[in-house]
């Protein structure tokens with residue numbers, strides 16, 4: 001990965017080349033990486049819906065919602081789109097399923113540590129569920145971490161990627177049947193190759209001066 005190139009001109013593409021597809025082995029590697037992305041207390045609260053055919057991408061493009069038409073060509077012309085959806089809540093049954101899998105995978109050196117971890121996870125989730133009352137928001141933060149890591153992984157694999165927040169979650173959730181499964185769309189990840197006509201790439205990045213965003217503690 002060339003970080004200095006990203007710093008200089010790493011705009012997210014605005015126009016994708018409809019003739020280019022991500023090779024399957026490279027896309028598989030990206031999915032494997034995404035599968036490995038961590039979540040706080042290993043809550044695994046994100047579901048990824050992969051649209052790799054024109055038909056699947058059309059389902060997203062056709063239901064992106066009024067006012068978000070500017071994102072339609074990106075979805076149609078990209079090679080792949082991944083919908084990052086987040087759970088509405090975390091049931092105790094799901095937490096038990098996660099714990100059983102951790103046990104089966106040999107995550108704990110002994111039963112005492114397994115029990116301790118189980119109690120810590122329950123305490124942490126209940127804190128967000130009952131005290132702070134931000135469980136869904138907290139899970140969406142996990143999804144955004146996955147988004148950021150996926151964007152960097154795509155760069156590493158030579159794929160162009162754009163995050164899209166511009167969509168109507170009501171129409172997209174309905175089309176993808178997400179709410180009945182206990183999920184809702186958080187953000188879209190568009191993947192493919194920038195089209196040569198994308199003149200935005202030539203414009204400089206605009207940020208406030210660095211000292212507005214960074215303070216160095218003494």
Ligand SMILES: Cc1cc2nc3c(=O)[nH]c(=O)nc-3n(C[C@H](O)[C@H](O)[C@H](O)COP(=O)(O)O)c2cc1C
Pocket residue numbers: 010011012071163164165166167205206
């Ligand atoms: C989480 C996130 C969501 C975004 N959603 C959209 C979007 O829906 N459509 C779009 O054209 N650009 C989208 N952008 C691009 C931003 O508008 C863009 O990154 C920002 O204006 C800074 O420009 P630069 O990255 O080219 O420097 C998104 C960026 C981020 C980080």
